Amino acid sequence: MRRIDKILEYIAEKTKGFPEEALLQCEGITAAEIAANQNMLRNNVSKELNELLRADRIIKIKGRPVKFLHKQTIEEMFRVHLKEKQIEVNSLGEILQTGEREDPFYSLIGFKGSMRNQVEQGKAAILYPPRGLHTLIVGQTGVGKTMFAKLMYNYGKHMKRFTEQAPFIVFNCADYYNNPQLLLSHIFGHVKGAFTGADQEKQGLVEKADGGILFLDEIHRLPPEGQEMIFYFMDTHTYNKLGESERKRSANVLLVAATTEDPGSSMLKTFIRRIPITINIPPFQERMPSEQLHILKHLLESEALRVNKPIRVDPEVAKALIGSVTYGNIGQLNRISSSFAPRDFWTASARIRKISDWTSKCCRATSGKGCSTLARAAGKAKNWDPFRPSCTSLPKEAMPWKKMCLSRRSTSTS
Ligand SMILES: Nc1ncnc2c1ncn2[C@@H]1O[C@H](COP(=O)(O)OP(=O)(O)O)[C@@H](O)[C@H]1O
Ligand SMILES: [Mg+2]
Known part of the structure; x- marks a missing residue:
């Protein structure tokens, strides 16, 4: 490996290891x-650092001594x-204050990493x-499909593709699975007398979704009849309510x-062909270790804000939590993190034992890479509580971080 690449890799790894509040404190x-650490001559290191700065790969923090951070890692961590x-x-x-954060997709962990193509x-x-273009999002339960659809909608508003009042309508096709008539009437509406009880x-x-997005969750539960009605609608933007013979209504x-x-085996081929974009969301285990840790941190931060208490997590617990996500399921991790939240702090052994029933298999497994971040965050956060609004000892530099936590919370709960 070239000297310059070694240096960049070292900076990237170390940057990932700092808790956010430490980064904000220079x-x-x-x-x-x-x-x-790399057994290099100081002069050579300085030369390469200048080169990396020119190539826009690192950020220089002025001061004595001058410090450096890995730019892409900072963008991912702070989602700017x-x-x-x-x-x-x-x-x-x-720089974080001036960074462009309006693009809603920046709130997606991994927007520059394993979710880059999807974004x-x-x-x-x-x-x-x-x-x-009509879009199909494919992925296991809890990988973030609903979140992604919502971000597409927010992006549409951001880019003025939709108006601010544009609707985002959610429907779960499993809801009326046993009653196709009710299901279709729910999606397309009905006229009086269309069926018994349609008074x-x-x-x-x-x-209702005219001018915005209709998000059809669990679309594979849509009966063939419904799929056909939807694809006519996709083609022509026209439809009829149940009980009408002519397709004279239109909606955008x-x-x-x-x-x-798997869309190939669970839906009509004709239907699938009509959907021009398929986005595959990778399961949790396929994300980079730094993203896995980031997702865990993000969920714990949201939970800490919700319960208004700091949460500190032992690195072993972080490993166990990450390892416990056996089916690529971030939603599951979310539930686990929130079930922990009301307790402030546990000792490692007690915690491990408490969660041993569901993590015994997993504790040994995870790579451990990146867990030092949480450990350090736990240690350093002792003196002040960034989640308490009235906390007077909150350093000024931490304000953007806190603001960000709050804005993340609103994206993750909206
Ligand atoms: N890349 C990500 N960044 C931040 N949070 C995520 C990410 N992916 C998923 N989540 C969180 O995981 C949880 C489950 O996501 P959700 O969209 O409901 O999954 P799905 O619809 O695939 O079942 C939500 O709390 C969501 O905010
Ligand atoms: Mg969902």
């Missing part, structure tokens, strides 16, 4: 540290896009002229569907 990696090149600042807080597809689906005309979801709706099944 933590970073010095040239002297790199030289000592730093447009500026060759960044030299007095503190990270400075590009999601954006293309929204922007494709003239009305966007009033009813608006369907397609009409972007369909986003989600399924946990």
Whole structure:
């Protein structure tokens, strides 16, 4: 490996190891540290650092001593896009405030990592002229399909593809699975007398979603009849309510569907062919270790905000939690993290024992990479509680971090 690459890799690893609040308090990696750890001459290290700064791979924190951070890691950790090149600042807080955070997809962990292609597809689906492209999102339960669909919608508003009032209508096709008539009437509406019990005309979801997105969850549960009605609608943007013979109604709706099944075997071929974009969301285990840890941290932070108490997690517990996610299921991790939250702090052994029934298999498994982040966060957070709004000892530099936690919370709960 070239010297410059070794240095960059070292900076990336170390940057990932710092808790966010430490980064905001001007933590970073010095040239002297790199030289000592990598057995290199200080002069050579400085030369390569200048080169890396010119190539826009690192951020320089001015001061004595000068410190460096890995740019992409910072963007991923704080979920911002730093447009500026060759960044030299007095503190990270400075640049994070100006960073572009409006793009809703930046709140997705891994937007520049293992979700990069998916984000590009999601954006293309929204922007494709003239009305966007209908999209199918495929992935196991709890990998973030619903969240992704919501982000597509937010992105559509952000890009003025939808108005601020545009609807985002969610329907789970499993809801009326046993009653196709009711299911279709729910989606398309019905006229009076369409079937026994239809004593009033009813608006369907397609009409409600006009000008926005209709999110059809578990689309594989849609009966063939429904799939056919939907694909006519996709083709022509016209439909009829149940009980009407002519298709004379129209609505401008972007369909986003989600399924946990293999679309090839669970749905009509004709239907699948009509959906131009398929986005596969990878399961939790296929994300990079740094992203797995980030997701865990994010869920714990949201929970800490919800219960208004700091949560500290022992690295062994973090490992166990990450290892416990056996089916690629972030939703499961979320439930586990929230079941822990009301307790403030546990000793490692007690914690491990408490969760041993579901983690005994997993404790041994995970790589452990990145767990030092949580350990350090746990140690350093002792003196002040970033989640307590009235906390007077909150350092000024920590404010952007806190704001971010709050905004993340609103994305994850909306
Ligand atoms: N990349 C991610 N970044 C942040 N949170 C995520 C991510 N992926 C999933 N989540 C969280 O995981 C949980 C489950 O996601 P959800 O969209 O309900 O999954 P699905 O619809 O696939 O079952 C939610 O709390 C969501 O906020
Ligand atoms: Mg879902």
